[in-house]
Amino acid sequence: MSDLRIATCTFQEFQPTMGTPVRTTAGHPRFALSYQLGGHARLLTPAWNLVQEARKGMAEDAYEFLYRRQLTDAGLDAIRAELLAIAGANDLDAPVVLLCFDRLDKPGTWCHRIHAAKWLTEQTGEEIPELGAKPQAPTPTLFDV
Incomplete structure (x- = not known):
């Protein structure tokens, strides 16, 4: 995807200077955005049944396995074409910023966008x-001896 730059962030932390904001969520934001979305990457949007299972507490590794299968089934060429179409309809030179709701700055937090980013990097x-808050390392626990 060398002709296309991609980054990830949250809806809440995104700033227009970061690039073209692209929705990757099954639902629309339930709050007002201070910017207009450049499009919806439907092929990167998790299937609704995955969203429902994640809400019920599905283990991250199980979620990632099923989400990666969804991405593989869609195919890198189709995902690339969809993202290029969104970029072309906006600013082809700006990064496409894949957005979702989940902040990553709490230990143990994850979301589909980090799995999408890993899959895209591997492919x-x-x-x-990631342009939003980065995951924090767990604070070591001090024990009195």
């Missing part, structure tokens, strides 16, 4: 940066 060899 293309190109790193997909």
